[in-house]
Amino acid sequence: MVLHENEVAVDDTVVRTLLREQRPEWADLPLSAAGAGKENVMYRLGDELVVRLPRTVDTARSVQKEQEWLPRLAPLLAYSVPEPVYAGTPTSTFPLVWSVYRWIDGELVGAGSVRDWARLGADLAGFVRELHSIDLMGSTRTGDLSWYRGGYLPELEWVSSCFDECRTTLGSQLDVETLEQLWRAALALPEPCGHTCGSTVTSDPANC
Structure with a gap:
């Protein structure tokens, strides 16, 4: 495709x-x-x-x-x-x-391979939390290191503009309506602990 x-x-x-x-x-x-x-x-x-x-x-x-x-x-x-x-x-x-x-052996995520979606979600969240806890090893979150990945969701305004492009490019090959609904729902969620705002990382629970 x-x-x-x-x-x-x-x-x-x-x-x-x-x-x-x-x-x-x-x-x-x-x-x-x-x-x-x-x-x-x-x-x-x-x-x-x-x-x-x-x-x-x-x-x-x-x-x-x-x-x-x-x-x-x-x-x-x-x-x-x-x-x-x-x-x-x-x-x-x-x-x-x-x-x-x-090569890492495994199965594609789907209805036939996942028996407990809640457990999968918790495991995935745990991995992301573990990844985020790793020291930056002297690097900074600027320039080519961070590129466009990650960050506070409302700052990623370019994502919202991609849905119409997907409809035009992919047509019925992808359920763009559901993806857009999920994105809008994610934008409405409370701010997470440890989020990145510009070059500042917030991890104080009082700010969550």
């Missing part, structure tokens, strides 16, 4: 070509589509690896940040996070940076 007007096309042939050019020892391993999100497309490579390719020039900006920070965060988290194995470089076939990670 194409999600962006400026999306870089990718398929099995593109991935095979990248591997032959940069990691020929992996080029003949079994390859299969392994899912896609708004910003990346993934292919499982053999039994132990996954190739992750950004969809656009803008989303490719986060690749270097992932490769740098995932190894730092991994020892501090209770759950497994992707382990970078290779940092791919742009080519004439695929003009963006890309990555290879260790």
Whole structure:
């Protein structure tokens, strides 16, 4: 499914070509589509690896940040996070940076795989809380580190403008009405503890 007007096309042939050019020892391993999100497309490579390719020039900006920070965060988290194995470089076939990670076994979240949605929500919230509690290791929440991710929801005004674009681009492929309702409901929720306002992190319970 194409999600962006400026999306870089990718398929099995593109991935095979990248591997032959940069990691020929992996080029003949079994390859299969392994899912896609708004910003990346993934292919499982053999039994132990996954190739992750950004969809656009803008989303490719986060690749270097992932490769740098995932190894730092991994020892501090209770759950497994992707382990970078290779940092791919742009080519004439695929003009963006890309990555290879260790494969993490699991199941897609859905009605057939989740027996207790409340427990899943609590586990996810616990992981996010754990992630937010990690020291910034001398870095700051400005510039390319924070990019557009995270922050106080009402400050993310650009999100509201995306729903009409999704209706035009995706049509009936995505339930945009439900997504917009969830977003509006999230905006109406009370301010959380530890939220980020500009460059200041508020964690005082008296301010919650």
